[in-house]
Amino acid sequence: MNDGIGHYNVPAIDLTEKKTVREASRNSSDNSSRIERLEKKLETLSIINEVLWGVVSESENITLSKLKEMMVEVALDRTKRNTAKVECGKCKLSIPANKTKCMYCGTDLVFQFEISPFDSL
Structure with missing residues (x-):
């Protein structure tokens, strides 16, 4: 709430809440990194499969x-x-x-x- 002179009363966050928020933020960052690595692996596998398809389709006439x-x-x-x-x-x-x-x-x-x-x- 505003006290009329630009100050706002912000409820204090206890240490447990701060720890929970910090852990959630860290987990979110970790998950984002894992997703990014998985996306890169998926892209690499897709390229490998496309190359293998080209080789097999030409050599085996599929x-x-x-x-x-x-x-x-x-x-x-x-x-x-x-x-x-x-x-x-x-x-x-x-x-x-x-x-x-x-x-x-x-x-x-x-x-x-x-x-x-x-x-x-």
């Missing part, structure tokens, strides 16, 4: 429509792998098939389908 067809197939396969369930041999509960141990009883699981090396990325 058309853009065939590439799109293959992309759809990979996306469907990945969805199947990510949503597949297996039954734990010990506790008989349903577990995502991409797990190595039962999340309920800890028993090692045996994979029932081929794992892609890209599943762990």
Whole structure:
């Protein structure tokens, strides 16, 4: 509030609030840096993929429509792998098939389908 002569009464911020504000500001800065690094990595991967597509399409004579067809197939396969369930041999509960141990009883699981090396990325 203004006291009529240009002074404003600003509520005091306690040390806990100052610390919280400082941490939030630091976290925001850290997150901005992480996002910037990820964007640069994504751009680099995009360039690499474009170069690889050029090499493969020329050497293997693959058309853009065939590439799109293959992309759809990979996306469907990945969805199947990510949503597949297996039954734990010990506790008989349903577990995502991409797990190595039962999340309920800890028993090692045996994979029932081929794992892609890209599943762990």
